[in-house]
Amino acid sequence: MVLTGRTGLVAGLGSVAVAAGSGLLHVPGLLCAAAFEAVLGTGIAMDLVQCGRPQDLEFERGGDAAVRLGATAHVSLLVRNTGQRTLQGVLRDAWTPSAGSVPREPASADSPAAAAPGRLPVEPRHTLDLPPGAVQHVETVLTPTRRGDRRPDLVTVRTFGPFGLAGRQVSHEVPWRLRVLPPFHSRRHLPMRLRQLRETDGATPVLVRGQGSEFDSLREYVIGDDVRSIDWRATARRNDVVVRTWRPERDRHVVIALDTGRTSAGRVGDEPKLDSAMDAALLLAALATRAGDRVDLLAYDQDLRVSVTGALPGRTLALFSDAMATLEPALVELDGSGLARQLLAQVRRRSLIVLLTSLDAAAIHEGLLPELKQLTRKHTVIVASVADPRIAEMAAGRGNANAVFSAASSELALSVRRGTAAELDRIGVEVVDEVPSDFAPALADKYLSLKVRGKL
Incomplete structure (x- = not known):
């Protein structure tokens, strides 16, 4: 049962009426109060009886x-x-x-x-x-x-x-x-990348075709073509220099691995690194499926958090979004050896492995570097990391002692980061290191570049 504000108002007015009745009409106060309470109680009881249940x-x-x-x-x-x-x-x-x-x-x-x-x-x-x-x-x-x-x-x-x-x-x-x-902000970059994909895939005419592994057609040589693409037999038959053109590979396997460990909880700008990584993963998945490649997803820290394999092209984005929706960073270090075992067990043939993690020097050297060396023997590997634009801004700061000190510290951090990226490059790992606004399109461009060069 509940009483309304109207009940309180009536009770207040009734107290005034009881006081007036006992004072002016010389009616006993207890009698006036009892009569008023009886009337109010009857109204409350009737409300309770007649209201719906x-x-x-x-x-x-x-x-x-x-x-x-x-x-x-x-x-x-x-x-x-x-x-x-x-x-x-x-x-x-x-x-x-x-x-x-x-x-x-x-x-x-x-x-x-x-x-x-x-x-x-x-x-x-x-x-x-x-x-x-x-x-x-x-x-x-x-x-x-x-x-x-x-x-x-x-x-x-x-x-x-x-x-x-x-x-x-x-x-x-x-x-x-x-x-x-996940919101998929990077969707706006998809039309331009799809146009680039169609050009390299021969769906629209271009002067220079991509160097892939699948033979496409012959055409006349133009300045700038790789001389290694010249088909000498066709050249002799036509009395003109003819080059082979290639179609970028299709039906390749792309595995996107999300690091959900401690470093993914760090915020860059307005969102955690993990959210920026998810956005980039969605753009890459949308682009790769349109390119005819098969895309799988896994999320790992010290245990496997999410695994999406064998998704049909038309369902890949929906399944990835649904799987990533409930992911949250775990405050533990990434188990690099466990991640490598998971990838090697899941990926049987040569594939493109995209690891979305942090270029934290300690994490790379202690947990990931030996495992990445093992993965690059069989697969093409990309390590993609979100950079903090604030560090670059602080590195350019001058004007007072505090600004100079901050600039020196930021420059040291950038130097360590560049050194880590260079070390990864020496063992054959492709590196993407961009600020959040450029991170997703940069990863998509790296994928297109590898596809055009026939490195998938």
Whole structure:
């Protein structure tokens, strides 16, 4: 049972009436108070008897089950009155704060949904008016602020009687799961890379074809062509210099490995390194599947967190997004030997292995360098890392002693990072080291470059 604000107001006015009656009319105070309480109690009892029972409601959810971070999802709640009385009241569909529950109508100064600056937003209330057997749809608009699975809390229904003095309140559990996927900001870079892919693949005419491993056609020599591509027999038959052209390899195997260890939790700009790595992985997966390659995904720190293998080309992005949605960094060091064993067990033929990790000198030298040497004997390996643009900015700082000290420290950090990249290059590892805004397209360009050069 719940009492409304109207009950408090009536009680306040009644106390004034009791005081006036006992003072002016010389009626005993106890008698006036008893009479007023009897009237108020009768009104409350009638409200409780005549209001609908929230226990008679049945609920069913529907709507969006997945949404990308930053987008809007709509989750509906079907409310059915199975009781014998008309039910009037309000409903609150509560969600976890990171689900981003917002009112359907824009908040205004005179709207109850409008929150003052610095105050937490109030979840919207929905008015219910359900005759027996009637159904009402309630829609909740969600704009999530975090990846992962977002679930509702409780659906609370409060019903009122005809006098509005009292009512009933019951909370129900109505389960649902909204999976918030990585946002895929780098999608905007995909059309340009696909155009480059079509050019190297011969779908559109270009002057120079890529050097792959699959023979495509013969054409006349033009200045700038590699003389090693000249077909001397065809040249002798045609009395003109003819070169072979090659089509970049297709049906190759690409394995994207996400480091979910301690270093992936570091924030660069507005998001963790792991989120930037996910964005780059999605762009690379979209590009590679369009190129006709098979793409697998795994996430590893000291144990295998995620593995997606054998995905059909049309389902690769969806499966990758779904698998990465719930990934969070683990505050442990990456087990490089365990990762190498996992990769060698999973990858049987020559493949492109893309390791999205950090160019942290200690982590590379202590855990990854021996394993990378082993992987490069059989596979093409890319190590891709997100660089912090703030370090480069600090390295250029001057003007006072603090700025010079910061510049020296930043330059030392950059020097160590460049040395680590050079050491990886010496053992045959391709390195991508870019700031977050350029990281995903740089990795895609590296993939295209390797494909054109026939190194997959």
